[in-house]
Amino acid sequence: MPGPVRLAAQLVRSFGQFSLLTNVWTGVLFTLALFVSSWQGGVFGLLGAVVATATAYAVGVDRYIIDMGTQGFCGCLTGIALYVFLGPHPSTYLLTIGGAVVCVLAFAALTALVAPWRLPVLTAPFCVVVGAVLAAAPAFTRVWPGGSTAALPIAAAPGTAYTWTDLWHGFFANISQVGLSAHWYVGAIMLVGLFVGGIRYGLAAVAGSAVAVLLSWALGAPPAAVAAGVYGYNAVLVAVAMGGLFLARTVPNALYTLVAVAVTTVLTAALNAYFAPFGGRTLSWPFVITTWLFLAAAASFPRIRRIA
Numbered sequence: 001m002p003g004p005v006r007l008a009a010q011l012v013r014s015f016g017q018f019s020l021l022t023n024v025w026t027g028v029l030f031t032l033a034l035f036v037s038s039w040q041g042g043v044f045g046l047l048g049a050v051v052a053t054a055t056a057y058a059v060g061v062d063r064y065i066i067d068m069g070t071q072g073f074c075g076c077l078t079g080i081a082l083y084v085f086l087g088p089h090p091s092t093y094l095l096t097i098g099g100a101v102v103c104v105l106a107f108a109a110l111t112a113l114v115a116p117w118r119l120p121v122l123t124a125p126f127c128v129v130v131g132a133v134l135a136a137a138p139a140f141t142r143v144w145p146g147g148s149t150a151a152l153p154i155a156a157a158p159g160t161a162y163t164w165t166d167l168w169h170g171f172f173a174n175i176s177q178v179g180l181s182a183h184w185y186v187g188a189i190m191l192v193g194l195f196v197g198g199i200r201y202g203l204a205a206v207a208g209s210a211v212a213v214l215l216s217w218a219l220g221a222p223p224a225a226v227a228a229g230v231y232g233y234n235a236v237l238v239a240v241a242m243g244g245l246f247l248a249r250t251v252p253n254a255l256y257t258l259v260a261v262a263v264t265t266v267l268t269a270a271l272n273a274y275f276a277p278f279g280g281r282t283l284s285w286p287f288v289i290t291t292w293l294f295l296a297a298a299a300s301f302p303r304i305r306r307i308a
Helices: 003-021 024-037 038-060 061-066 073-086 090-117 124-139 164-180 184-197 199-219 221-225 235-246 251-279 284-297
Strands: none
Touching: 003 038, 003 061, 003 184, 003 235, 024 038, 024 124, 024 164, 024 235, 038 073, 038 090, 038 199, 061 124, 073 090, 073 124, 073 284, 090 124, 090 284, 124 184, 124 221, 124 284, 164 184, 164 221, 184 199, 199 221, 199 235, 199 251, 235 251, 235 284, 251 284
């Protein structure tokens, strides 16, 4: 087993990997931000990261991969998501443990499936595991908190006025929702963490969030939803992934990334409407789908250059 310092670095990197970054100080700030948002949510996230990391050790995953936090972050996200949607019940602890174990297996399986297309796994294991758990949860009285989240999609009310507060709250909440928090100050801490990870990543997050807010406003999305970061967190992830990690620093790549940010913002609204009738959750599927689509298509465009 790793020493205490190495284990601590692995766990905080699991939080930092929400944005696909391996910088340990980014992980520290993301961990701080999520505990500031909710200490209970932070505990569930930490539990998921610990179980997923231990599972990776148990099945013999390469130590370097574990050190980067890539084995722990989907388990970490799973714990936070199950706390948010199911509440801090005893069954949620058990589901977090089981979900974190399955995330490691799903990560390995999806890695093998998408490798021929040079595509990263991203948060797909988290989306698959949490989506399955939440779909099954209403069938079990000791798991489901009660009530139904299923509803027909509701059209946005025309003429609803935005305030400046809606816009700047939305800008930071787009970042905090990466960790399933709607608090703007959590997003501010996480943005600092992104800049600590690298100027490029911070600027990509700023651009992605700003485009998402402006596009949502231009299309007339509900102000309350924009202020809560509902439409923009996938855009932030796409901007950091494509603009910061996978594409070279060129003007065509930057424009390509901005198009992807706009697409994922609209796709988020589409998937919200798609999942609503049966109580499903969009999670970060728009980020995964958009990034896969644009990275796969990049091979056909000579002016779009990948670096990873």
